[in-house]
Amino acid sequence: MSLKSNALKSYLAYLKPLLVFHHLSRPSLYTENTFYFHASGEQNRFVISLDDANPRFYLASADVNVPSLGSKFLDLLKKDLGNAYLIDLEPVNDDRVIRFSLTVINGVYKEEAHTLYLELIPHHANLILCEDDDTIIGAYRSGEMSDERPMLRGLHYLAPKKKPFTETNEPFDPVSYSISCLEEEKTLADRRKKDRFGWLFDALKKKAKLLERKLLALQSDKRAAEAHIEDGAKGDAIFMKYAELNNRMSSFDYEGLTVELDPSRSLSGNAQLYYRRAKKAKETLKLNEANQAQTEKDLSDVQAALLQLTSCDEEGLEELAKELDISPQKSPQKKKSGDWRGLSHDSIPFEVDLRSTKILFGKSAKQNDCLTFLLDTVKDHLWFHVNGATGSHVMIKKENPTDEEIRTACEIALLNSGENDGDIIYTLRKNVRKGNVMGLAIVKDGKTIHLKSIRPETRTLLAGAERMKL
Numbered sequence: 001m002s003l004k005s006n007a008l009k010s011y012l013a014y015l016k017p018l019l020v021f022h023h024l025s026r027p028s029l030y031t032e033n034t035f036y037f038h039a040s041g042e043q044n045r046f047v048i049s050l051d052d053a054n055p056r057f058y059l060a061s062a063d064v065n066v067p068s069l070g071s072k073f074l075d076l077l078k079k080d081l082g083n084a085y086l087i088d089l090e091p092v093n094d095d096r097v098i099r100f101s102l103t104v105i106n107g108v109y110k111e112e113a114h115t116l117y118l119e120l121i122p123h124h125a126n127l128i129l130c131e132d133d134d135t136i137i138g139a140y141r142s143g144e145m146s147d148e149r150p151m152l153r154g155l156h157y158l159a160p161k162k163k164p165f166t167e168t169n170e171p172f173d174p175v176s177y178s179i180s181c182l183e184e185e186k187t188l189a190d191r192r193k194k195d196r197f198g199w200l201f202d203a204l205k206k207k208a209k210l211l212e213r214k215l216l217a218l219q220s221d222k223r224a225a226e227a228h229i230e231d232g233a234k235g236d237a238i239f240m241k242y243a244e245l246n247n248r249m250s251s252f253d254y255e256g257l258t259v260e261l262d263p264s265r266s267l268s269g270n271a272q273l274y275y276r277r278a279k280k281a282k283e284t285l286k287l288n289e290a291n292q293a294q295t296e297k298d299l300s301d302v303q304a305a306l307l308q309l310t311s312c313d314e315e316g317l318e319e320l321a322k323e324l325d326i327s328p329q330k331s332p333q334k335k336k337s338g339d340w341r342g343l344s345h346d347s348i349p350f351e352v353d354l355r356s357t358k359i360l361f362g363k364s365a366k367q368n369d370c371l372t373f374l375l376d377t378v379k380d381h382l383w384f385h386v387n388g389a390t391g392s393h394v395m396i397k398k399e400n401p402t403d404e405e406i407r408t409a410c411e412i413a414l415l416n417s418g419e420n421d422g423d424i425i426y427t428l429r430k431n432v433r434k435g436n437v438m439g440l441a442i443v444k445d446g447k448t449i450h451l452k453s454i455r456p457e458t459r460t461l462l463a464g465a466e467r468m469k470l
Contacts, residue, residue: 003056003120005096007172012089012098014174018043018059024084024102027077028068032195033140034188035077035127036064047181048118048127049188050140055125057098057118058181066314069196076129076138080104080114087113095162096120117157130157193310197317204306211299218292225284232278234259235271242267301344308343308370311470316374319434343370350465351397352412358397359409360468363416365439368393372432372441375470379430382406384413385441387425387448391417393441395429410449411458421452 003011023040030036033050043059068074084102092099100116113132119125128139128151139151149158194201237254238245238261245252245267251260261270309317347366352359360377362368372383372393382401384394394413396405410424425446433442 003096003177005091005094007177008091008096008098008120010172011174011177012091015059016089019046020086020088022086024086025082027074027081029071029074030064030066030069031188031192032069032071033125034191035074037081038063049181049184050125050127052123052125054184055120055122056181056184057120058178060182060185066192069192073127073138073140080129080137081116084114092117092159093162095160097159115157117159119160121160124160126151128157190310193312193314193317196314197309197321200317200321201306201309204302204309208299208302208306211295211302214295215292215299218288218295221284222288222292225281225288228277228281229285230257230278231274231281233257235274235278238267238271238274301346304345304348305343307470308348308374311376312374313376316376319373343374348470349375349468351468352461352465354405354408354461357401357405359394359405359412360397361392361394361412361416361465362439363392365437368439368441369434371395371468372429373434375468377429379428381429382409382426383429383432383443384409384424384426385443386413386417386419387423389417389419389422391419393439406449407451407455408458408461410451411454412462414451414454415459415462420454422450424449424451 018041019039024037024046025040026038028036030047031049033052035048035050037046037048038044039046039059041059043061045060045063046057047060048057049055081102081104084104086100086102088099088101090099090101091097096119098118098120100118102114102116104112104114106112114137115130115132115134117126117128117130119128124141126139126141129137131137134157136151136153136155136157138153142152143150145152149160151157234257237252237257237259241252241254245261247261247266247270248263249261250263251258253259259274261267262273265273309320312320344366346364347370349360349362349367349371351361360371362371371377372395377395377397378399380399382396384396385391392413394409394416396409398405401409406426410426413424414420414422425443425448427443427446431443431445433444434440435442
């Protein structure tokens, strides 16, 4: 929902009591075009998103504690608006431009007035920090001196000329608009992954494209080999009609088969050429089948790995990049333990559906590792494991699960460990951290449940388990 200037006035009237005379501090860069500020009011996160299609600003009730991305403009905001106090906010030129009037404490502990201009113009959204007299300190999009309206340091800020556009008389509800902004935060989280770990995704995508090209080449080789698979019969035909042929002939027919001849070769030479082609074709097809099967598996694994990376949380991606020893400046290297830390189709965990409640679990170290330490699972969901033995990591994908759901998760942990009774340790996912080998978990604040038997319905449920839908 894009804000028009008439709706903006209504929205500012709604935001003023919530923002004015409050502090805006600790600016951070969530995505390459989205800034977060800590607000001192009841809703403690103020968001400015300079999204090309839908630039917006809004308040949210929950802080997001993730590392900030970096930019030169963010450094300016940190320096000059580290703990700003908002005096007023108002529209400029009856347009989609907002002036934030701020008071800041400078380096010698004196108050200074600063102005922050937010231009909510689709595809040209901008954020400009100015001194009190509108001298530009810095801008998100600074532009060039040759631009019609450069936003370079030291120049005077000029508001954009308002362009005529059709205003609508549709009713505007600020609360509904704020809710729509919050609904976009899932998209923002996905965008942040790409902004922060795009090099990791790009490396996998590049690998997938190489494998796709290899498959096309193998398929072309297969077609070429199939065209010569019957060449042995042509060699036989030459010897069958040897007495009737001469080496000046360009072709002949034999039992419905047209056999072409190379006049520069002897009849025997033509036959040997056909035999060699047939032998090479058979060898090619034999190797091609194995190569194509392996390439298809490799491509499936890379695509599965990419899907799992897309479903990873940031902590998991950080850990993965560290283990692979790659970064935006370093190319990925295949490690002895397996490329992409073993991510493949085989590393996707399993799930069962217990009356619409999903219970997730791994059957191998790879799957356990992926489920617990990579996938974007909720940190406050319950995690289970057989106490003192190797086995499944199990999670209930639900807050406040029922006693029956907890028992079922415990039974799954036992069954996947080859046990029919025993102790199961459980805790919140946030209390589990990775050990020094794949799939190893270190648990704190764990509680224990003892089961003496496993119900038949759980065995039936487990038998119908499928790969987790990412």
